[in-house]
Amino acid sequence: MNGVHDCGGMQCYHPIPYTPSERVFHAPWEGRVLALTLASGYVHNAELPTGRSDTEALPPADYLRMSYYEIWFASLVKALIDNGWVTAREVEHGRSERAATNGAVPASRAEIIAAGFKPADNPGKETEAPRFVVGAPVRALNINPTTHTRLPRYARGKIGTIARQYGLANFPDTDEYNLGANPNHVYSVRFPARELWGSGAVAKDFIYVDLWERYLEPA
Amino acid sequence: MSTSRRDFLSAAVTLAGASATPAANAGQSPHTGDHDHSDVPPEIALRVKSLESLLVEKGVVDPAALDALVDTFENRVGPRNGAKVVARAWVDPAYKERLLENGTTAIGEFGFSGYWQGTDYVVVENTPRIHNLVVCTLCSCYPWPLLGLPPIWYKSTAYRSKAVIDPRGVLRELGTVLEDDVEVRVWDSTADQRYFVLPERPGGTGSMDEEALAALVTRDSMIGVRKIAPPKLEAAG
Numbered sequence: 121m122n123g124v125h126d127c128g129g130m131q132c133y134h135p136i137p138y139t140p141s142e143r144v145f146h147a148p149w150e151g152r153v154l155a156l157t158l159a160s161g162y163v164h165n166a167e168l169p170t171g172r173s174d175t176e177a178l179p180p181a182d183y184l185r186m187s188y189y190e191i192w193f194a195s196l197v198k199a200l201i202d203n204g205w206v207t208a209r210e211v212e213h214g215r216s217e218r219a220a221t222n223g224a225v226p227a228s229r230a231e232i233i234a235a236g237f238k239p240a241d242n243p244g245k246e247t248e249a250p251r252f253v254v255g256a257p258v259r260a261l262n263i264n265p266t267t268h269t270r271l272p273r274y275a276r277g278k279i280g281t282i283a284r285q286y287g288l289a290n291f292p293d294t295d296e297y298n299l300g301a302n303p304n305h306v307y308s309v310r311f312p313a314r315e316l317w318g319s320g321a322v323a324k325d326f327i328y329v330d331l332w333e334r335y336l337e338p339a
Numbered sequence: 340m341s342t343s344r345r346d347f348l349s350a351a352v353t354l355a356g357a358s359a360t361p362a363a364n365a366g367q368s369p370h371t372g373d374h375d376h377s378d379v380p381p382e383i384a385l386r387v388k389s390l391e392s393l394l395v396e397k398g399v400v401d402p403a404a405l406d407a408l409v410d411t412f413e414n415r416v417g418p419r420n421g422a423k424v425v426a427r428a429w430v431d432p433a434y435k436e437r438l439l440e441n442g443t444t445a446i447g448e449f450g451f452s453g454y455w456q457g458t459d460y461v462v463v464e465n466t467p468r469i470h471n472l473v474v475c476t477l478c479s480c481y482p483w484p485l486l487g488l489p490p491i492w493y494k495s496t497a498y499r500s501k502a503v504i505d506p507r508g509v510l511r512e513l514g515t516v517l518e519d520d521v522e523v524r525v526w527d528s529t530a531d532q533r534y535f536v537l538p539e540r541p542g543g544t545g546s547m548d549e550e551a552l553a554a555l556v557t558r559d560s561m562i563g564v565r566k567i568a569p570p571k572l573e574a575a576g
Contacts, residue, residue: 126477130501133495137492147381190383193386211390214388214389233404308532317504324519325525
């Protein structure tokens with residue numbers, strides 16, 4: 121979706137709200153939102169589908185006005201309601217009106233920490249060879265899906281070269297909606313800033329974008 | 340998007356309290372959450388507490404697990420982890436080689452890995468000729484187990500939007516001026532890879548051990564927005 125989240129190259133947001141250091145959570149509720157979101161993703165016997173698409177579908181004014189963890193909270197509430205884990209009425213009143221029907225059993229503290237902070241399993245053997253070799257010129261497709269994609273607007277239609285091969289990863293455009301994992305090779309593609317932004321850009325600047333093979337064609 | 344989907348989302352946003360939040364542009368402000376100094380918890384805090392009670396009652400989450408998660412992010416992950424990796428690479432050439440060759444396994448030697456934003460690391464080295472800078476233009480991807488949760492400015496639309504079109508401007512804005520002949524490489528984290536900058540070792544550190552070196556390494560140097568200053572001389576002159 122050509123949404124407000126896809127902001128690479130916009131020029132209207134200065135200045136950067138830089139601070140040399142800050143608290144991890146600016147208020148206790150922020151930490152609870154993060155923990156609730158992560159813990160809801162690690163429940164026995166039930167899977168809560170959450171993804172970026174809900175956040176990306178937020179009305180732009182809301183996206184820009186809301187703080188980071190307000191956005192997380194809205195996305196979590198939406199996922200819980202959409203998937204029937206809770207009702208809007210229950211969220212409003214903060215009380216359960218019926219037993220959980222999804223068979224959920226909470227993961228323990230140890231299970232959650234182990235799951236989140238141990239190295240993931242090896243994703244498995246490659247089953248197909250990558251189509252592009254390092255150094256190959258490629259063009260990012262000019263596509264404009266109204267659904268989730270990880271091909272940023274600023275790279276579409278632009279020519280770069282394959283810088284690194286990263287192996288297979290699930291294709292987000294379909295995986296996001298449980299429409300198929302479609303594992304697909306991922307590459308780091310090196311784009312000259314001048315290819316992306318024109319002759320006014322600095323000749324020695326390069327932007328590397330991680331792109332799935334399905335986003336690319338030979339150039 | 341269907342009308343019903345939009346309506347549903349608006350309802351969720353309202354439930355989440357966003358529409359009632361007066362903190363305009365809170366996501367862009369370094370003061371998020373700090374503006375309320377009264378004793379009364381803000382609306383959003385009450386709503387989050389209410390959702391937590393509901394999910395505990397439903398048997399979806401264990402409050403002890405929530406406490407452990409908060410504790411982990413506040414106390415167990417953070418830039419000190421990344422600093423240890425950097426210091427090791429500075430003193431151990433074989434480790435540095437492994438780190439640049441396969442960041443995931445080399446960082447795994449320290450145990451700073453994990454399902455959350457820590458499964459595929461790519462380490463890029465800053466040199467006098469090449470300066471690397473990390474961003475996530477589409478969201479806020481960041482190597483959590485190595486650097487902790489990202490700071491507000493990293494998640495801001497200001498940083499995300501500008502880093503790819505004017506990286507030298509971003510660096511200047513944050514206090515880093517590069518020579519014109521230095522190549523700038525911006526890494527946009529659009530897939531599962533999480534980028535980590537191996538900063539240049541500052542001068543005047545030849546006699547320092549690994550632990551002392553780690554203490555010099557800053558969060559910003561591992562994102563690539565600032566260099567590490569040489570240590571101040573103690574008992575100078």
